[in-house]
Amino acid sequence: MCDIAAWRLFMEWKAFDHIPVGGSVSTSDLAKAMNAQESLVARIANFLVATGRLQLGDKPGHIRHSRVSPLYMSSHPVSDLNAVALGNGFKSWLAWPEYFKKYGRREASDITHTPFSFAWGHPELPPWEVKALYPEYAAQFARTMKSRKIVGGDMKLVGPEALYDFSWLGEEAKTRLTEQPVAVDVGGGMGQLLKDVLTVILGVEASQCVLQDRKEVLEEAAAAGDPALKDIVMMEHDFHEEQPVKGASIYFLRRILLDYPDALAVGILSQLADALPADNPKARIVIMEEQLLTPPTPQNRNVDMMMLSLGGKLRDEWGMRDIASQAGLSARYHARPGNPTCVVECWRA
Ligand SMILES: C[S@@+](CC[C@H](N)C(=O)[O-])C[C@H]1O[C@@H](n2cnc3c(N)ncnc32)[C@H](O)[C@@H]1O
Numbered sequence: 538m539c540d541i542a543a544w545r546l547f548m549e550w551k552a553f554d555h556i557p558v559g560g561s562v563s564t565s566d567l568a569k570a571m572n573a574q575e576s577l578v579a580r581i582a583n584f585l586v587a588t589g590r591l592q593l594g595d596k597p598g599h600i601r602h603s604r605v606s607p608l609y610m611s612s613h614p615v616s617d618l619n620a621v622a623l624g625n626g627f628k629s630w631l632a633w634p635e636y637f638k639k640y641g642r643r644e645a646s647d648i649t650h651t652p653f654s655f656a657w658g659h660p661e662l663p664p665w666e667v668k669a670l671y672p673e674y675a676a677q678f679a680r681t682m683k684s685r686k687i688v689g690g691d692m693k694l695v696g697p698e699a700l701y702d703f704s705w706l707g708e709e710a711k712t713r714l715t716e717q718p719v720a721v722d723v724g725g726g727m728g729q730l731l732k733d734v735l736t737v738i739l740g741v742e743a744s745q746c747v748l749q750d751r752k753e754v755l756e757e758a759a760a761a762g763d764p765a766l767k768d769i770v771m772m773e774h775d776f777h778e779e780q781p782v783k784g785a786s787i788y789f790l791r792r793i794l795l796d797y798p799d800a801l802a803v804g805i806l807s808q809l810a811d812a813l814p815a816d817n818p819k820a821r822i823v824i825m826e827e828q829l830l831t832p833p834t835p836q837n838r839n840v841d842m843m844m845l846s847l848g849g850k851l852r853d854e855w856g857m858r859d860i861a862s863q864a865g866l867s868a869r870y871h872a873r874p875g876n877p878t879c880v881v882e883c884w885r886a
Contacts, residue, residue: 540588543581544609545623548616552578553602553609561594561601617677618684624674625653626839629846632656644845646798651848664796664847669753679757682726682792692791692825692878694737700871701823701880707740709786709819718770718782719745722789723809726750727758728766730791730825735765743768747782750774776805780812784820788812791825795840796849799860806864806883813885821882824861828872828879829853837877857881 547553555570556562562570568578582600585591590609594601608615629652636652645651648663659667668675693699710719720741722731725748735743746769748758755771774781776793788809794802809822829851830837841851852860854870857879861868866883 539584540590541623541627543585543588544590544619545627547581547585548609548611548619551611552582553606554611556591556600556602556606558602558607561596561599563594563596563598564600565598567600614680614684617681620674620677621681624678625847626843629653629656630842633846644798644850645848646800648797648801648848652846653848656846665751669751672753675753676757679727679754683729692880694733700873700876700878701882703734703738703787703823705819706734706787707738710738710741710745713745713786715742715744717745718747718785720787720789721747721749721780721782721785722791723749723774723776723780723805724793725789725791726754727761728763728769730789731769732763732765744770746770747772747785749776749782776808777801778808780808783812784814784817785812786814786817786820788822789825790822793826794824794849794860795826795844795851796847798848798850799856799863802849802860803863806860806866810864810866810883810885815885818884821884822866824857824881824883825878827851827877829856830877854879862886 550571550573552567552571555567564579564582565575567582568575571578582591586593586600590603591600591606592603593599607613609619610616632652632655636655640650650660651664653664654660654662654667657667659670668678694703696702706720713719720731720734725731728748731746731748734741734746743766748769749772752773755773758766759771790805794805797805806822813820813822827837827840829841831853837851844850854872857870858868861881861883865886867886869882870879871882872879
């Protein structure tokens, strides 16, 4: 168990960044680089040697990288995923006994007073407000959502491999003016899904795409300056409130509803149901996220345990159909055996 605590601390202190790749560093130089006590750094470094996270260097008192430790360097893309696994996962899980003692042995039913918020010391705030108090962590989280390695990060949008073929959207977009909103990505993060839409769905113009998210996430997206997203509309919007873009052909909700209990997920869907155009039967709300698998598998249920801490949950087909119908929507469920993701196509009932 202490292995996790030790590499977490060394990640936080950027210890792995100070070990030259292909070389070694003395624990005394490492301590100086981190402004930490040498004996403390040597003890922790040697513990990480014992667990295989680091290796002894070729000179006495020196250490070097192991096969895995470059993954903990801040420049490595996996490092953000490690930070989120710890921040969203372990930090909350360790606080479970105190949390359930204080709030009762039940799932969180609102967006405040979740195990995550409790563990981070702000029980009265929703998890996203807590993250916003820690800009470095919020930025790390936003970057992880760009990873194709996490579930849902590499969903095919067109062709035989796609769970749901979005090619119709290209034809639809061609019938609209170039400045008319066609695709709205609600809680779209740094625009990773819209970028894929623009790449593979021919006919959709960037100026027809709207990226909605929280202010700090849109700032991060703007600062990233991705040329593919230069002409999209970035709009600060709270998806619990009325949807300001009415009549779009598609409203994407990718990896959003799993963060919420049913009542709030129904609320988010209802805001979009109200925005769907009454005169366009093709218009859709499309939910894309990890589905709850039965029989349970470790990776899938691990994600569900992370969602438990955030106040949300993974849903299976019946869970999805239930929230869609509560929001006044008809739904078609698209999934394949062995694929952990699902696409739920929703339209006005
Ligand atoms: C799990 S991420 C998914 C991001 C993106 N949809 C994707 O699949 O890559 C959830 C996103 O919802 C955004 N978000 C959280 N609360 C929100 C709110 N109340 N209104 C709008 N966006 C919100 C977060 O900032 C984050 O970008």
